[in-house]
Amino acid sequence: MGLLSRGPQHGYELKRAHDDRLPAGKPLAYGQVYATLARLERDGLVVSVGADKAGGPERTSYGLTDVGRRSLHEWLESVEPPAPFLGGVMFAKVVVALLAADRDTAERYLMSQREAHMARMRQLTQHKQQATSAAEAASADYTIAHLDADLRWMQQTMARVDALNEEITG
Amino acid sequence: MSLIEARQITKSYGRTTALDAVDVHLGAGEVVAVTGASGSGKSTLLLCLSGISTPDSGEVWFAGGRLDDRPESVRAVLRRTEIGVLLQHGQLVPELSATENVALPLLLGGARRTGAVRAAAEWLERFGVAAVADQLPGELSGGQQQRVALARALVTHPRLIFADEPTGSLDSVSGESVLRAMMAAARNLGTAVLLITHDATVAAYADREVHMRDGRILSGLASPAMATA
Numbered sequence: 001m002g003l004l005s006r007g008p009q010h011g012y013e014l015k016r017a018h019d020d021r022l023p024a025g026k027p028l029a030y031g032q033v034y035a036t037l038a039r040l041e042r043d044g045l046v047v048s049v050g051a052d053k054a055g056g057p058e059r060t061s062y063g064l065t066d067v068g069r070r071s072l073h074e075w076l077e078s079v080e081p082p083a084p085f086l087g088g089v090m091f092a093k094v095v096v097a098l099l100a101a102d103r104d105t106a107e108r109y110l111m112s113q114r115e116a117h118m119a120r121m122r123q124l125t126q127h128k129q130q131a132t133s134a135a136e137a138a139s140a141d142y143t144i145a146h147l148d149a150d151l152r153w154m155q156q157t158m159a160r161v162d163a164l165n166e167e168i169t170g
Numbered sequence: 171m172s173l174i175e176a177r178q179i180t181k182s183y184g185r186t187t188a189l190d191a192v193d194v195h196l197g198a199g200e201v202v203a204v205t206g207a208s209g210s211g212k213s214t215l216l217l218c219l220s221g222i223s224t225p226d227s228g229e230v231w232f233a234g235g236r237l238d239d240r241p242e243s244v245r246a247v248l249r250r251t252e253i254g255v256l257l258q259h260g261q262l263v264p265e266l267s268a269t270e271n272v273a274l275p276l277l278l279g280g281a282r283r284t285g286a287v288r289a290a291a292e293w294l295e296r297f298g299v300a301a302v303a304d305q306l307p308g309e310l311s312g313g314q315q316q317r318v319a320l321a322r323a324l325v326t327h328p329r330l331i332f333a334d335e336p337t338g339s340l341d342s343v344s345g346e347s348v349l350r351a352m353m354a355a356a357r358n359l360g361t362a363v364l365l366i367t368h369d370a371t372v373a374a375y376a377d378r379e380v381h382m383r384d385g386r387i388l389s390g391l392a393s394p395a396m397a398t399a
Contacts, residue, residue, distance in 0.1 A: 077391050077392075079390075105391070107388065108388075108389070108390055108391045109390075109391060111381065111388045111389060111390040111391075112390030112391045112392060113390075114381060114390070115379075115390050117370075118370065118373065118374065118379050121370060121371070121373075121374035122374050122375075122376075122377075124374070125371075125374040125375055129350065144371055144374070145371075147370075148370050148371050151370040152370075155207060158383060158388075159207065159383075
């Protein structure tokens with residue numbers, strides 16, 4: 001849906017845009033693209049806006065509905081529950097924020113996510129200080145170290161927001 | 171009421187804007203972490219809040235009084251009596267023993283030598299470094315040096331401590347133990363702490379975080395201040 005935020009596209013274009021813009025993710029299968037579009041259309045989030053046949057098989061283009069656009073922004077404004085290994089979804093939100101909104105929204109999304117991660121880190125740090133066993137402290141240390149890795153990634157990505165914006169929307 | 175507060179402070183070095191209309195406040199007994207990458211403005215903020223430097227525009231208030239427009243001699247007294255400073259490498263005086271280093275701020279404030287030395291010994295005991303009281307800083311480990319520096323920062327019972335990367339030169343185990351000692355003492359005495367760090371695991375010891383980038387304080391999507399900007 002984020003990829004549709006800048007205008008209608010058909011399935012092939014969506015697959016190509018997805019694979020280009022989220023290079024770290026798994027390439028999307030065509031079947032998955034059309035199944036997802038069918039599900040989004042059923043739920044009223046996208047609508048087919050016409051077909052073109054330019055020298056090949058007929059291809060249907062899909063665009064976001066108002067409901068779809070609202071739903072996309074709601075997703076964008078929600079932070080992920082702070083837990084390790086969120087790299088993929090956090091990066092997807094940055095890319096979609098740049099596509100559907102602007103660099104400030106992307107930066108503020110990263111800051112919201114940082115606030116959520118830091119709140120969890122504070123809880124774990126407090127928990128660790130009150131830990132009654134070494135195992136409890138070691139377990140808190142493990143999660144703290146992984147959240148810290150995410151936070152480092154967020155900070156580096158904040159420093160790269162302008163370059164990403166250029167690449168993705170330029 | 172805030173113990174210390176920066177209102178819209180701006181500071182530039184040549185063409186570089188180190189602080190861009192920054193608002194920060196710290197309540198009595200509150201522990202706040204200021205985070206951000208190198209060059210984000212954290213150290214300049216500390217210089218302006220402690221009165222070592224003054225902002226180009228904006229105001230700094232301490233305990234209900236304006237700080238930044240007072241003469242340096244007044245700010246220096248305030249730093250010696252109301253504010254404790256803990257830096258990355260301790261910055262102990264190399265020619266003085268641990269006890270003499272801790273007693274120094276009291277002696278500079280006009281205290282009698284016997285009383286100052288007794289107070290220093292108590293603080294060294296409190297931070298687990300009584301055994302090295304007579305040694306010179308060069309003979310101590312990094313963690314011991316930071317504990318002595320922490321004792322020196324607290325010996326005057328300041329209302330506020332500025333801790334700039336206090337564990338930056340330590341391994342994670344000694345860093346954690348210095349942080350714990352600092353937090354326990356601050357909570358116990360009701361001392362506010364401004365903790366400057368680039369390390370999120372250190373910032374997690376604070377009550378809240380102020381994150382800086384390019385001389386500004388960043389806020390998230392839910393923040394009303396940004397939503398109306």
